[in-house]
Amino acid sequence: MSAALAVLAREARLAFAGGGGPAGPAAFFLAALTLAPLAIGPAGATLAAAGPGVIAFAALLAVLQGAERLFGEDVADGSLELYALSPLPLPVIALMKTLGAAFAALWPLPVIGFFGGAAYGLSVSAALTLAAALALALPGLALIAGFAGALAAGARRAGLVIALIAAPLQIPLLVFAAAAGRAAFDGDERALANLILCAAASLFALALAPFGIAAALRARME
Amino acid sequence: MISGYANPERFDRIARAAIPVCGALAVLLLGIGIYLSLFASPPDYQQGETVRIMYVHVPSAWLGLGLYLGMGAASFVYFVWRHAVADVAAAAIAPIGAVFAALCLATGALWGQPTWGTWWVWDARLTSMLIQLLLYLGYMGLRAALEDEGQAARAGAILAMAGLINLPIVKFSVDWWASLHQPASVFRLDGPTIHASQLAPLLVMALGLSFLAAWLVFYRMRSAMIARRAFALRRAREARA
Numbered sequence: 001m002s003a004a005l006a007v008l009a010r011e012a013r014l015a016f017a018g019g020g021g022p023a024g025p026a027a028f029f030l031a032a033l034t035l036a037p038l039a040i041g042p043a044g045a046t047l048a049a050a051g052p053g054v055i056a057f058a059a060l061l062a063v064l065q066g067a068e069r070l071f072g073e074d075v076a077d078g079s080l081e082l083y084a085l086s087p088l089p090l091p092v093i094a095l096m097k098t099l100g101a102a103f104a105a106l107w108p109l110p111v112i113g114f115f116g117g118a119a120y121g122l123s124v125s126a127a128l129t130l131a132a133a134l135a136l137a138l139p140g141l142a143l144i145a146g147f148a149g150a151l152a153a154g155a156r157r158a159g160l161v162i163a164l165i166a167a168p169l170q171i172p173l174l175v176f177a178a179a180a181g182r183a184a185f186d187g188d189e190r191a192l193a194n195l196i197l198c199a200a201a202s203l204f205a206l207a208l209a210p211f212g213i214a215a216a217l218r219a220r221m222e
Numbered sequence: 223m224i225s226g227y228a229n230p231e232r233f234d235r236i237a238r239a240a241i242p243v244c245g246a247l248a249v250l251l252l253g254i255g256i257y258l259s260l261f262a263s264p265p266d267y268q269q270g271e272t273v274r275i276m277y278v279h280v281p282s283a284w285l286g287l288g289l290y291l292g293m294g295a296a297s298f299v300y301f302v303w304r305h306a307v308a309d310v311a312a313a314a315i316a317p318i319g320a321v322f323a324a325l326c327l328a329t330g331a332l333w334g335q336p337t338w339g340t341w342w343v344w345d346a347r348l349t350s351m352l353i354q355l356l357l358y359l360g361y362m363g364l365r366a367a368l369e370d371e372g373q374a375a376r377a378g379a380i381l382a383m384a385g386l387i388n389l390p391i392v393k394f395s396v397d398w399w400a401s402l403h404q405p406a407s408v409f410r411l412d413g414p415t416i417h418a419s420q421l422a423p424l425l426v427m428a429l430g431l432s433f434l435a436a437w438l439v440f441y442r443m444r445s446a447m448i449a450r451r452a453f454a455l456r457r458a459r460e461a462r463a
Contacts, residue, residue: 222373
């Protein structure tokens with residue numbers, strides 16, 4: 001257990017040491033949310049209707065930002081082999097690494113999502129629902145991004161490949177997170193149902209992605 | 223049973239027999255199917271002549287999905303038993319499946335314009351097929367990005383299996399999210415709701431296109447195996463020199 005926590009803590013410290021911790025994804029997310037209205041137009045009704053979708057989509061892109069680094073550096077500098085020698089099962093290491101990086105770097109996204117939702121013209125309760133949906137979707141998004149990152153670790157143009165293979169797998173989370181925000185904006189009781197589906201999709205990723213990541217890492221060590 | 227086909231030489235014998243058979247059947251069935259669908263079947267009472275697009279569109283959709291299932295199954299066999307032929311099969315199927323998925327989308331757009339009045343709608347079935355195409359592209363992109371042949375094969379197999387597990391959830395979430403396309407009308411428990419005069423050309427076209435796909439897959443597999451062998455021989459000769 002303490003070994004697993006050490007992996008988690010190492011990954012969280014690495015996020016701060018190498019990449020400024022949550023600053024990178026947060027700044028990216030903020031920039032995306034600032035640019036989207038400039039593209040959509042300032043009309044209030046359009047912005048509020050598009051808001052949940054734009055915010056959920058921008059969060060998905062922000063999560064993909066860190067995916068290349070997460071396992072790519074371990075493959076490049078050989079720490080992956082050391083992890084494989086550890087008595088800790090590789091799926092546990094994969095889970096701890098992914099969640100450690102996600103907790104350290106992605107926690108501001110629901111907060112920014114809340115303020116972004118309010119700025120796009122959602123009511124406070126709708127913006128809160130959207131923020132909750134983002135918080136529920138983030139572990140799943142991060143695990144799927146980690147899976148794509150492990151598959152493409154060390155590849156040429158890995159970032160491009162990661163986006164291409166992670167995007168289709170992340171579709172359910174995107175659909176449910178954005179739908180929760182949209183339903184809350186419409187004052188619809190389906191918001192809760194979509195929140196629960198968001199959590200279910202995240203749990204599904206939590207159950208399977210560590211084994212997928214471990215298999216991908218083992219394939220890389222042959 | 224599977225191990226029997228994992229022997230490259232035995233595969234080569236089978237492929238050498240299968241390629242001309244599949245090719246001849248594909249040409250024959252597509253010839254009959256094109257005649258039936260263009261000349262020998264009646265225009266639809268609502269859709270008129272545009273219904274003939276269906277005879278390409280619907281089999282492409284079946285093959286786009288079916289070939290993905292085949293790719294996933296081959297990837298599973300490769301992942302578990304490490305049969306090289308299974309990996310060659312998965313790699314050979316991907317571009318063929320992607321072409322059928324793209325053909326389904328293109329013919330669907332051509333059919334949608336006269337019947338629905340729009341080239342594209344964000345409807346569940348259309349979007350699912352587009353996602354299917356993206357899954358193929360992701361698989362091909364990952365394989366192309368990894369330089370080491372063995373690593374590309376292992377990573378590709380894992381991705382194809384993950385896509386297979388995720389496909390029902392994506393389908394479900396997309397169904398939830400939208401839904402102009404008619405529901406399934408051939409594969410139903412209470413029998414097809416499509417008229418027999420249209421069902422016959424549809425099935426002949428589906429069979430013809432399936433043999434075309436099988437022909438191309440076997441051809442690509444055999445070429446890939448020969449290329450691998452040539453590469454190994456060249457490496458061996460260089461090592462001697």
